[in-house]
Amino acid sequence: MLQFLLRRALLAVLVCLTVLVVSFVLTRLSGDLAISIAGPNATAEDIATIRQNYGLDRPLVVQFLDWAAHAARGDLGSSYLYHAPVAGLIADRLPITLTLGLSGLAIALLVAIPLGILSAMHEGTVIDRGIGLVALIGQAMPSFWLGLVLIIVVGLKLQWLPISGVDTWEGYIMPAIVLAFSAIPALMRLTRAGMIDALASDYIRTARAKGLRTARIVLKHALRNAAMPVVSVAAVQLGFMLGGSIVIEAVFALHGVGYLAWESISKNDFPVVQAVVLFLAIVYIGLTLAADMMNAVLDPRLRSA
Numbered sequence: 001m002l003q004f005l006l007r008r009a010l011l012a013v014l015v016c017l018t019v020l021v022v023s024f025v026l027t028r029l030s031g032d033l034a035i036s037i038a039g040p041n042a043t044a045e046d047i048a049t050i051r052q053n054y055g056l057d058r059p060l061v062v063q064f065l066d067w068a069a070h071a072a073r074g075d076l077g078s079s080y081l082y083h084a085p086v087a088g089l090i091a092d093r094l095p096i097t098l099t100l101g102l103s104g105l106a107i108a109l110l111v112a113i114p115l116g117i118l119s120a121m122h123e124g125t126v127i128d129r130g131i132g133l134v135a136l137i138g139q140a141m142p143s144f145w146l147g148l149v150l151i152i153v154v155g156l157k158l159q160w161l162p163i164s165g166v167d168t169w170e171g172y173i174m175p176a177i178v179l180a181f182s183a184i185p186a187l188m189r190l191t192r193a194g195m196i197d198a199l200a201s202d203y204i205r206t207a208r209a210k211g212l213r214t215a216r217i218v219l220k221h222a223l224r225n226a227a228m229p230v231v232s233v234a235a236v237q238l239g240f241m242l243g244g245s246i247v248i249e250a251v252f253a254l255h256g257v258g259y260l261a262w263e264s265i266s267k268n269d270f271p272v273v274q275a276v277v278l279f280l281a282i283v284y285i286g287l288t289l290a291a292d293m294m295n296a297v298l299d300p301r302l303r304s305a
Contacts, residue, residue: 005293012289019281020071024064027270037080037268071278077271081264086275089260096166096256100248101241103172104179105234112184113230116191117218120226123196135185147178147251164253175252179245183237190233194226235291239284 027033034051035042042050051057055066070077076086119131154174155163162171198204199222207217246258253259257276264272 008289008292012285015285016282019278019285020068021064023274023277023281024067027274028060033268033270067274071275076275076278079264079269079272081267081269081272086272089272090257090275090279093255093257093260096254097242097245097249097258099166100172100175100179100245100254100256101238103176104183104241105238107176107180108183108187108237109230109234111180112187113191113223113227115184116188116226116230117195117223119188119192120195120199121218131188135188138181139185141181143178143182144247144251146181147175147248150174150178151252166254171252171254175245175248175254178248178251179241183241187230187234187237190230191226194229195222198222198226232291232294235287235294239287242283243280 034047034054034056037050037054055063058066067077074087076090078084079086079089082089115131115134119128122128151163151174154160161173162168163174165171195218199218204217204222242257245256246261248254249256249258250262257279260272261276263269264276
């Protein structure tokens, strides 16, 4: 078990280092940062001054090592746009993004698990195919398009919910639904597959032979085993949601970490862009590592993989 954890932790560290390099290189490939910061009307002297003040005249390797060393200490630099520490900006916006991601995951689980159970209990029937069609639509539908449809219909036409902001808890409902809609198909299919295997097992046949009620067999015996991989995969889905919140927060004007990234990209605030990419990658890697460990606890066969 210890060797398994060490291998996974080492792999997570290597992925983090890769993200550091890729995020740094991509911002440099986008053009001359000094020109982007100075603006289109800047003179050559202004650009040279900015390049010197921000250390952009140094070799790229030196710039990367300096940024990586500061990032390892929690210093993510200062924002060109807000003139404030990047770490503080992310910390201020993080509660909105976390609330949105956790709300979306809760909705996805509350919808996907019952639908997966229902589909498995009616395998091969019209109900099963209908639920599969819903999952297919959910997987194919772009999140931003669904968000715009909800804004127009639910927010503007029916005026049931606010279309932007999180001044009240109702502001999280529509964006959380959009995030959940993209995660429901995967969670539902996993629940369905696990329930089909569980319902066909010997212990379920024994429970039926004892005359136990169907609801007790399904919820107490079959679901307990079928839900194990769903719980671990839910952690990975949460990482996807936090990363996908960039689009959703921009659509619904929620000032979370995703909206901060969108603003920074549009205003060429490269320190914030690099920091947000690194932060979301670390969160996703951490959740993936937690899911791997959970799977190893639940299934000892994975520890020797």
